[in-house]
Amino acid sequence: MNTMRKQSGFTLIELMIVIAIIAILMAIAVPAYQDYSIRTKVSEAVSVTGGAKLAVAETYQSLGRFATAQASYGWDFAASDYVASSTIAPSTGVITVTTQNTGASTDPVLTFTPETGAGRIDWDCAATAGEDKHIPAECR
Numbered sequence: 001m002n003t004m005r006k007q008s009g010f011t012l013i014e015l016m017i018v019i020a021i022i023a024i025l026m027a028i029a030v031p032a033y034q035d036y037s038i039r040t041k042v043s044e045a046v047s048v049t050g051g052a053k054l055a056v057a058e059t060y061q062s063l064g065r066f067a068t069a070q071a072s073y074g075w076d077f078a079a080s081d082y083v084a085s086s087t088i089a090p091s092t093g094v095i096t097v098t099t100q101n102t103g104a105s106t107d108p109v110l111t112f113t114p115e116t117g118a119g120r121i122d123w124d125c126a127a128t129a130g131e132d133k134h135i136p137a138e139c140r
Contacts (some may be wrong), residue, residue, distance in 0.1 A: 023047065038102050039133070041101070041103065042104070044083055052077070052086060056093040056095065057114075059072065059093075060114070067090065079100075082099055082102055083097045083098070083099055083116055094112065096111050108135055110135075112124070112125050127139050
């Protein structure tokens with residue numbers, strides 16, 4: 001008796017098609033993930049400004065104007081892994097945050113400008129350096 005066995009499995013062409021599809025997906029996914037990772041690191045700059053914004057707002061409410069020296073705001077910044085510096089401009093209250101080690105070709109610099117009116121302070125955020133895809137949504 002001669003019994004034939006039918007072989008089952010994937011052909012070489014089918015395997016090559018699957019590998020090509022995976023390669024295409026990776027070519028799209030890896031850069032998107034890298035941009036997301038950089039944007040996450042840059043968003044630390046936004047959270048760092050929370051204390052500085054509070055210091056500016058309290059000083060403005062107390063004095064009725066912005067302080068004439070950064071030291072007058074009573075706020076000091078210590079560098080972190082992704083934020084190199086954060087300064088408050090005298091007389092304007094503008095907060096400038098410089099990022100570092102984010103993985104971006106140009107580390108973003110964010111500027112938070114206070115807008116006063118009706119007894120409150122609103123903050124406008126703008127990026128002065130860095131690519132738009134690396135900037136958090138509130139600063140684009």
